[in-house]
Amino acid sequence: MWRLLVAGLAAGLISGLLGVGGGTVLVPALTLWLRVPDQVAHGSTIAAILPTVALSSLLYARNGFLDWRLALQLAAGGVVGGYAGARLLEGLPETTLRRVFAFFLIVAGAQLLWRG
Amino acid sequence: MWLVLTAVATGVLSGLAVGGGSMLLLLLLLLFHLPQHTAQGAVLASFVLTAAVAAVTHWRQGNVRLRYVWWMAAGGLAGAWVGASLAAHLPGAALRRFYAFYLIGMGLVNLLGLAAHRAPGGAPAPGRPPVPGGAPVTLSGPPGPPENQR
Numbered sequence: 001m002w003r004l005l006v007a008g009l010a011a012g013l014i015s016g017l018l019g020v021g022g023g024t025v026l027v028p029a030l031t032l033w034l035r036v037p038d039q040v041a042h043g044s045t046i047a048a049i050l051p052t053v054a055l056s057s058l059l060y061a062r063n064g065f066l067d068w069r070l071a072l073q074l075a076a077g078g079v080v081g082g083y084a085g086a087r088l089l090e091g092l093p094e095t096t097l098r099r100v101f102a103f104f105l106i107v108a109g110a111q112l113l114w115r116g
Numbered sequence: 117m118w119l120v121l122t123a124v125a126t127g128v129l130s131g132l133a134v135g136g137g138s139m140l141l142l143l144l145l146l147l148f149h150l151p152q153h154t155a156q157g158a159v160l161a162s163f164v165l166t167a168a169v170a171a172v173t174h175w176r177q178g179n180v181r182l183r184y185v186w187w188m189a190a191g192g193l194a195g196a197w198v199g200a201s202l203a204a205h206l207p208g209a210a211l212r213r214f215y216a217f218y219l220i221g222m223g224l225v226n227l228l229g230l231a232a233h234r235a236p237g238g239a240p241a242p243g244r245p246p247v248p249g250g251a252p253v254t255l256s257g258p259p260g261p262p263e264n265q266r
Binding site: 001004005006007008009010011012013014015016017018019020021022023024026028029030034036039040042043044045046047048049050051052053054055056057059060061063065066067068070071072073074075076077078079080081082083084085088098099101102103104105106108109110112113 | 156
């Protein structure tokens with residue numbers, strides 16, 4: 001289980017530092033290291049992310065970097081979008097979409113670097 | 117209003133298991149020109165609610181294994197404390213640069229992961245779920261009795 005601890009540490013660090021969830025680290029850790037089925041990996045990851053993002057949010061708030069109004073708007077949209085997405089995307093060519101999205105991330109990251 | 121719609125759109129994308137959360141932060145930076153720290157704080161706080169909803173859904177579907185959760189959460193809390201404290205002391209420009217590298221890395225990992233996934237046989241698992249911030253959480257998993265193990 002030390003591997004999960006290390007994966008959690010890395011995910012938490014990335015999450016707190018960059019303002020992302022950290023699931024990109026935890027899901028592969030479960031599926032590749034422990035051969036956990038996809039659905040269980042996703043479910044367990046999201047449960048582990050919950051306290052992590054809660055702590056990060058508190059620390060951001062304490063340092064004056066949390067706009068609650070903004071966060072609530074994003075959360076409302078995220079919940080609606082999450083449900084809609086789970087239904088809308090069924091049957092779509094997931095692999096192609098993910099590949100397009102991956103290219104987009106690379107281009108967006110490069111653009112951020114370029115702009116500074 | 118546009119902010120909410122943006123969050124809806126990235127929430128939909130998170131169903132692809134490709135990181136709707138990372139996308140949300142990107143749009144807040146590029147479209148709404150929010151300061152880096154403010155955008156990151158808002159995304160993290162919004163995840164608390166979206167993750168809670170998704171976690172309940174997964175729990176009901178029996179997809180949560182507490183013996184994994186405890187360890188990941190323990191590491192995650194320590195990491196988050198360090199990461200969020202570091203973020204508070206770093207300038208926004210530096211955080212933005214780290215984030216840019218993260219996006220590029222995630223894009224590459226996704227591409228390589230897809231290639232590796234396809235090789236051994238077959239399409240990736242269907243019904244991929246949205247996880248705030250990167251990974252996927254499904255809201256449409258197979259029904260069945262909860263098997264969450266303590």
